[in-house]
Amino acid sequence: xxxxxxxxxxxxxxxxxxxxxxxxxxxxxxxxxxxxxxxxxxxxxxxxxxxxxxxxxxxxxxxxxxxxxxxxxxxxxxxxxxxxxxxxxxxxxxxxxxxxxxxxxxxxxxxxxxxxxxxxxxxxxxxxxxxxxxxxxxxxxxxxxxxxxxxxxxxxxxxxxxxxxxxxxxxxxxxxxxxxxxxxxxxxxxxxxxxxxxxxxxxxxxxxxxxxxxxxxxxxxxxxxxxxxxxxxxxxxxxxxxxxxxxxxxxxxxxxxxxxxxxxxxxxxxxxxxxxxxxxxxxxxxxxxxxxxxxxxxxxxxxxxxxxxxxxxxxxxxxxxxxxxxxxxxxxxxxxxxxxxxxxxxxxxxxxxxxxxxxxxxxxxxxx
Numbered sequence: 001x002x003x004x005x006x007x008x009x010x011x012x013x014x015x016x017x018x019x020x021x022x023x024x025x026x027x028x029x030x031x032x033x034x035x036x037x038x039x040x041x042x043x044x045x046x047x048x049x050x051x052x053x054x055x056x057x058x059x060x061x062x063x064x065x066x067x068x069x070x071x072x073x074x075x076x077x078x079x080x081x082x083x084x085x086x087x088x089x090x091x092x093x094x095x096x097x098x099x100x101x102x103x104x105x106x107x108x109x110x111x112x113x114x115x116x117x118x119x120x121x122x123x124x125x126x127x128x129x130x131x132x133x134x135x136x137x138x139x140x141x142x143x144x145x146x147x148x149x150x151x152x153x154x155x156x157x158x159x160x161x162x163x164x165x166x167x168x169x170x171x172x173x174x175x176x177x178x179x180x181x182x183x184x185x186x187x188x189x190x191x192x193x194x195x196x197x198x199x200x201x202x203x204x205x206x207x208x209x210x211x212x213x214x215x216x217x218x219x220x221x222x223x224x225x226x227x228x229x230x231x232x233x234x235x236x237x238x239x240x241x242x243x244x245x246x247x248x249x250x251x252x253x254x255x256x257x258x259x260x261x262x263x264x265x266x267x268x269x270x271x272x273x274x275x276x277x278x279x280x281x282x283x284x285x286x287x288x289x290x291x292x293x294x295x296x297x298x299x300x301x302x303x304x305x306x307x308x309x310x311x312x313x314x315x316x317x318x319x320x321x322x323x324x325x326x327x328x329x330x331x332x333x334x335x336x337x338x339x340x341x342x343x344x345x346x347x348x349x350x351x352x353x354x355x356x357x358x359x360x361x362x363x364x365x366x367x368x
Contacts, residue, residue, distance in 0.1 A: 006346065013191075023243070024240045031235075040233055051172045053174065059232065061185075068214065077100070086112060086135070090183075109338075114132040136287075164283065189283055288345075291341055291343055317332070
């Protein structure tokens with residue numbers, strides 16, 4: 001049966017912002033410039049201010065943002081980069097694209113983000129960078145990660161693809177490490193109508209390297225000093241994102257309100273709700289629970305008209321593309337345990353209260 005409450009309804013999301021979207025597109029069409037123009041500059045300025053950083057560099061995708069940020073921080077062929085395996089493959093494909101070597105560390109059993117103690121155990125003399133993933137909308141333990149990194153002179157590039165507006169205290173995702181990498185894929189808390197990404201940083205040298213890397217290696221002086229391709233956030237997407245940025249905090253608060261209802265409703269049940277660590281501001285890009293017997297649970301929800309997904313069903317080191325990383329399995333007991341139980345429930349700001357009620361009722365019935 002078709003879902004009465006789909007996991008995500010992007011048509012509904014777009015309809016809610018259609019007037020702003022149409023206006024942004026018309027503005028770009030009237031201006032007649034589509035690449036590296038004033039709309040991108042305006043969005044870079046606004047997003048840098050939002051993240052509390054000095055520089056923001058628009059690129060073509062979140063994957064490119066990770067790759068370009070790593071390269072701008074000096075990561076290259078043969079360098080080791082420590083990250084997590086319970087992430088979307090692009091985190092790791094960006095590392096491999098540079099000829100660097102992904103090394104996987106385990107996650108905290110409560111937040112499912114990078115565990116600083118496990119991280120410290122995986123660092124070697126060849127480690128050049130760390131990529132903590134701010135998973136599902138909650139920042140990793142950045143104080144712990146930075147303690148490990150700073151003691152060893154290792155660069156930290158935050159994967160912020162799911163963390164637009166997430167914070168540790170007053171520090172916004174992307175502004176704590178050497179650089180942050182954002183995706184604006186349409187499903188994100190701040191989403192474009194296509195692919196788009198951003199590198200954010202307080203380091204002017206990293207920003208300059210990222211700007212050159214997105215445009216064939218071209219410097220402000222007009223010289224091609226490095227070999228590069230192109231990866232550019234276009235004017236249409238920049239204009240749409242600038243308009244969407246003004247609504248981000250309000251939409252995040254709606255996400256948090258829905259998440260709070262879910263968490264209260266599932267308290268004391270076999271559904272283990274996500275935990276928000278002390279001092280962290282979770283923006284719930286995804287509401288991911290742990291449930292024993294996941295497949296049966298999902299089937300019962302589907303029978304009741306509720307859509308679900310699994311983020312992510314296969315740990316990266318277990319995929320055929322990264323079979324050389326299978327050696328890391330023994331270091332990942334928490335990741336290996338959690339991967340078989342995680343389920344993502346519908347959560348997006350445009351959900352009606354009746355939709356939220358339907359999900360809660362279906363979950364309760366499915367675990368009775």
